[in-house]
Amino acid sequence: MNRRAFIKIGTLFFAVGMGCNTKKYEGGKLTNYPITIDSNRSIGHLARKSLLHGISQEIKTDVLIVGAGIAGMAAACSLKGRDNILCDLNPHLGGTSGAITIDNQQFSQGAHYDMSYPGYYGEDGLELLESLNIIVYNNTLDRWDFKDKQHVIKTELEERCYRNGQLYPSVLVDSELKQNFLDLMHPYNGKMVLPTTQINANIKNLDHLTFSVYLNKYLPVTSDFMEAIDYQMMDDYGGKSDQVSALAGIHYYRCRPYYSKLEPEIFSPTEGNYYFIQKMMNHLNSEQVKPNSLVVGLEKLQKGWDVDIWEVTNERKVRYTCKNVIYAGQKHLLKYIHPESYKIFNDVKYAPWIVINIELQGESIDEDFWQNDFLSTNGQFLGFINSRAQTKKGNRVLTAYYCYPDIYHHMVQDLENGANEIVDQTITFINTYFKKDLDPFIKHVYVKLLGHAMPIPVPGYLSKNREVEKDGLSFAGVDTGRLPLMFDALDSGIQAAKRI
Ligand SMILES: Cc1cc2nc3c(=O)[nH]c(=O)nc-3n(C[C@H](O)[C@H](O)[C@H](O)COP(=O)(O)OP(=O)(O)OC[C@H]3O[C@@H](n4cnc5c(N)ncnc54)[C@H](O)[C@@H]3O)c2cc1C
Structure with a gap:
């Protein structure tokens, strides 16, 4: 058996x-059947190994971008025409929007989808996506639709949910409680914008309590209902409703016109959001993109920065001297790379x-x-x-x-x-x-x-601005105090490029 x-x-x-x-x-x-495992566990080992080596080559560039996820890529695209190098520790680019090739076809290994963008979303991100030939404005619906319609998921195939041995059409099943919940969210229609930096300050107080405290205050929630909400919070934010802020929670349900006739399109190629990475790659010069390049040191000069990079394949250390650095890698590694900057990020979970x-x-x-x-x-x-x-x-x-x-x-x-x-x-x-x-x-x-x-957008996370620029060092990425979403990642890269 x-x-x-x-x-x-x-x-x-x-x-x-x-x-x-x-x-x-x-x-x-x-x-x-074979099981192939891919992880970044060797980063610590590689960083230690780099300490045993001197600098093999010194290179000058205007801007050095750390991390080729959506944010770093968007920064590189926004700097087009300026001398810049984009490096990533991995052989494959994309970070959490990466993909794997199986039998000559790419499949997502992280972020899997995005949705059509309402007209009120931030202009900079929309402009970049339009210039990349990804979206087109739909006058009738006042929204930006995806051009490659073959990747839009058919409505009748979108979702099915297994729970207690039964299959349901969605996670939140129709009920009076669900209707009351949607009524509670209703006043935030059109106010939960992306990028999150454009959310109006007068609703930022919602960032100081958890979503579960908020919901318990206004609704007679049941444990079944909260289980479904928790599932959705984990799915998009990596934390349950007692961890994430009410601002993040409400944003999830109201950042697009869900539950209305204008229901947004789900865009999901097999390669997931690696689709956007590839589009941006096509925009860049392949010589400026350096995979297998782990940033191991960052040092401030009187004017500009020295950035030490361990080239994983060549096993050598290269020093880039540059005027500006855009740091779009995950910030927990700053602990070792640039401890002074880590102080801004040490509260990110x-x-x-x-x-x-x-x-x-x-x-x-x-x-x-x-x-x-x-x-x-x-x-x-x-x-x-x-x-x-x-x-x-x-x-x-x-x-x-x-x-x-x-x-x-x-x-x-x-x-x-x-x-x-x-x-x-x-x-x-x-x-x-x-x-x-x-x-x-x-x-x-x-x-x-x-x-x-x-x-994880815990209370206080979205209200703290970590996207500072100091002496030519600027930060990007969703972990700067943004929601872990494609549009926020994109915008953070664009804004970092604008700051320097
Ligand atoms: C499993 C999963 C599913 C997701 N699904 C979705 C989804 O469906 N839709 C959606 O919108 N969002 C989704 N997200 C959120 C996703 O993280 C963001 O949308 C976005 O891709 C984040 O991009 P980023 O550039 O900010 O960071 P990252 O993708 O984390 O990129 C950071 C890059 O920096 C590199 N790096 C770090 N340190 C160094 C160093 N020292 N030297 C060199 N390189 C370094 C890393 O290798 C990485 O490539 C998902 C996230 C995860 C984890």
Whole structure:
């Protein structure tokens, strides 16, 4: 009998979470297919190694950009015409909007989607997306639509939610409570803009209480209802309603005209938001982009900066002397790279995430819903995306997501030693969802470990401005006090480029 048939879903997280031996795993049928694990755990080792080397080459540039995620890329695009270098520690660019190539097709290993933009969104981000030929203004609906319509998810395929053995059309099921909740959110229509820096100061007081305190104050919420809200908060913000601010929570439900006739389009290519990375890459000169380049030191000069970079492939240290630095990498590493700047960011909490791409072969599944939510006593598993809602091409790939509390960074990174159990657990959940054993169809599993993946918008986070410019050093990225969303990442890069 398949071992999975009698594993209790609720206990699984603890088996993994407590770090049981994942190297020698004897349950399930895992040996039938390969598991590839990708993580950044070696950063510390590489940084230490770089200390043993002198500078091999010195290069001058006007601007050095750290981090080729959405923010760093947007900064580079905005600086077009100015001498700039964009470096990233990874061989593949994109950061949390990265992708993996499976059988010549790209699949998301992080951010999976964006939505059409209302007319009231910030001009700078819209202008960049328009110049990249990604969006076009729709006069009738007063919104910006995506040009590549083939990546817009069909409304009837958007979502299905598993909960207590049943499948529902959405996470928040229709009820009187849901209607009261939407009525409570209603006054914020059009006020929850992106980028978040443009939110009017007179509603910023909502940043000083949690979403759960706010909801409990105004509604007779039930535990079932809060479970659904918590699920949605985890899914987009990496923290539950008792962690994230009311401002972040309300923003989630009101930043676009959801629940109205103007329902925004969901844009989700198989490569997810790596689509935007590629569009920006096409805009840049490939010589200015340096993958496998870890920034290990940042030193202020009388005029400008020295930035030391460890070239991972060449095993050598290069010093860039530049007038300006845009730091768009995650800020927890500033602790080692530039401790003085870390003081601005030492209150940012990051949720670790795990993304698991499961490649299936053959006609394994009948249903083709795009987002498959999964609510269970395991609060960490957030369901999966099914590539067949995005394209009919190639093998079917299911992309599963886990989000953990911020104290679990090490546990997530330790899975580098063996992710068999979490893969087994994921397949169990998916089998439960489809009421079918998918083991015989699994060809390959790819596990991506993201240690400091998503800044959690806890109370106070969105009101503190961390995007300062001092002596030519400027910060960008969603972890500067913005929501972990594509449009905010994009805008933070554009504004950093404007500041220097
Ligand atoms: C699992 C997951 C799913 C998500 N899903 C969505 C979604 O569907 N839609 C959405 O809008 N948003 C989503 N997000 C949020 C996403 O993080 C943002 O939308 C956006 O991609 C963040 O971009 P960024 O440039 O700010 O940061 P990052 O993507 O974190 O990029 C930072 C880059 O800096 C590099 N770096 C860090 N330190 C150094 C150093 N010392 N030297 C060199 N390079 C360095 C890193 O390698 C990385 O590439 C998701 C996030 C996660 C983790």
